[in-house]
Amino acid sequence: MIRWEIASILLNLDRLSSLLIPQRSSITMVRSRKESISACAARLFRKRGYQATSMRDIAEAESIKAASIYNHFKSKQEILSSLLLRMARLFTQGMQTVKTSGADPVGQLEQLIRLHVRLTIEHTDAIALIAGEWIHLEEPHLQEYRRMRDSYEAEFKEILNEGKQQGLLRDLATDIALFSMLSSLRWLYSWYSRNRDYPAEKLEEEMIATLLGGIKA
Structure with missing residues (x-):
């Protein structure tokens, strides 16, 4: 019982x-x-x-x-902020993985290029928002987004400077190299949108050859 x-x-x-x-x-x-x-x-x-x-x-x-x-x-603003902050976090996490990989500066740059290509392929539309729609973010999300973006660019620049100091990269203006590389990578979505059948690995290799070919020592 x-x-x-x-x-x-x-x-x-x-x-x-x-x-x-x-x-x-x-x-x-x-x-x-x-x-x-x-x-x-x-x-x-x-x-x-x-x-x-x-x-x-x-x-x-x-x-x-x-x-x-x-x-x-709750709002359209919440959707935009969730999209952009998610991408910013993915780039931030990717940068930390690269920085702790043990690779030399050239190897780290290659990994970062692959990161951009992979995220562009996987999140084409969200990546496109980084080019211009981020200006519509409202606080506190705008400040958080800018903080992650600025930190990413600063660490990218640091890798370029380390490459020059180690004699692995040519003694070119770091700011110009940074601007050229990030501009090409951030606008890659525009080209990829019209060429979605292009093999990912081939795109990675060609972007590496194109972006690093002119700055490697």
């Missing part, structure tokens, strides 16, 4: 927990919908511009009711 009562209690607790704890499948569906909305918004922000795109536009493109989108994002 006691065993039966204990079993009954445990069964009821299990049923209660199933009601209180979201099922993994439902969590996955919510996450997938949110990611889908983000990807859709990135495409529209890139095509029309952030200011010309409304939450209703995003909802229509995503084939959901306008009110439903607010279950995932």
Whole structure:
């Protein structure tokens, strides 16, 4: 009798927990919908511009009711900030991986070029927003984005200077080399959008040859 009562209690607790704890499948569906909305918004922000795109536009493109989108994002600004800050964090994490790789400055630059190419291929529309739509970020996200961007550029510049000091790179103006490399990498999305079937590994190698060929000693 006691065993039966204990079993009954445990069964009821299990049923209660199933009601209180979201099922993994439902969590996955919510996450997938949110990611889908983000990807859709990135495409529209890139095509029309952030200011010309409304939450209703995003909802229509995503084939959901306008009110439903607010279950995932509070505002259009939240979508933009989530897209740009995510990319900034990916570049920041990539830089830290490169800096601790043990490679010499040239090897680190090669890794950074591969990082840019890979992220451009995987997140083409979000990368495109870095070229201009970031100016629409509001505080405190604007400050956070600028901090990560400036830190990334400073570390990139440091690698270039180390390469010159070690005699691995030509004695060229570091600022010009930095500007040339980052401009080419940040605008790569424009070319790749029209050449999506181009092999990733080949693109990496050709970007490395193009960008490092003129500055290696």
